[in-house]
Amino acid sequence: MKTILNVKNLTKNFGGLCAVSNVSMTINEGELIGLIGPNGAGKTTLFNLLTGVYEPSSGLIELMDQNKSIQIGGLKPYKITNLGVARTFQNIRLFKSMTVLENVKVAMHKNIRYGTLAAILRLPTYYKEEKWVEEKAEELLKEVGLYSLRNELATNLPYGKQRRLEIARALAIQPKILYLDEPAAGMNPQETKELTELIDHIREKYKLTVILIEHDMSLVMKICERIYVLNYGKMIANGTPEEIKQNEFVVKAYLGEEI
Structure with missing residues (x-):
């Protein structure tokens, strides 16, 4: 698979608070990726870094464009959008x-x-x-x-x-990468089912790479090929849905236990 997005040691500090700490991800073309974690884990902050809303404190965000690697960390949102990156927001x-x-x-x-x-x-x-x-x-x-x-x-x-x-x-x-921030928030089960089908459909039809933040685990486990897990701003796990389900660190993070 061809890599479309490389995130290396990405960090974002707000004063004395480290909201995203040393996060690395590799996203391949056409993948459907889930980003999960407890409330306050840093998921939306990470999306804001990837789409130019926030400037990284340190680290690299590399977007592959026509076989060229472009460092987009710190670029204005409209410039990142012009490179084929789109998103939705947690608050509509x-x-x-x-x-x-x-x-x-x-x-x-x-x-x-x-x-x-x-x-x-x-x-x-x-x-x-x-x-x-x-x-x-x-x-x-x-x-x-x-x-x-x-x-x-x-x-x-x-x-x-x-x-x-x-x-x-x-x-x-006409994006290459589509970020969806809690697309199923506030939806009933039927709406969530229809949304799941829609995401799968548009990804196939428009040849998109999709990365979504979601708390509805049934949706995440059903359509995502790989899942990244954040907790307190740190990436604690990544893998297939089956691997994530069985990961003790992920289970403990969601139960609120010490890791």
């Missing part, structure tokens, strides 16, 4: 006063090829690109089951559908 961050369709279209700005002059003068290239954007956005909404709600305001969607809209918007940037 939609444009609530925009429609479902508009939320997806706004994420496609980096793929638009017309310039300011063409937009002002409404040249043929403008209309051609806008038509493509609308068709692509509608295609993505069909994938996540929201096409019939495309003209609805995002704020009016029920919670589970807002999660799906976040995924559609992330797909709109």
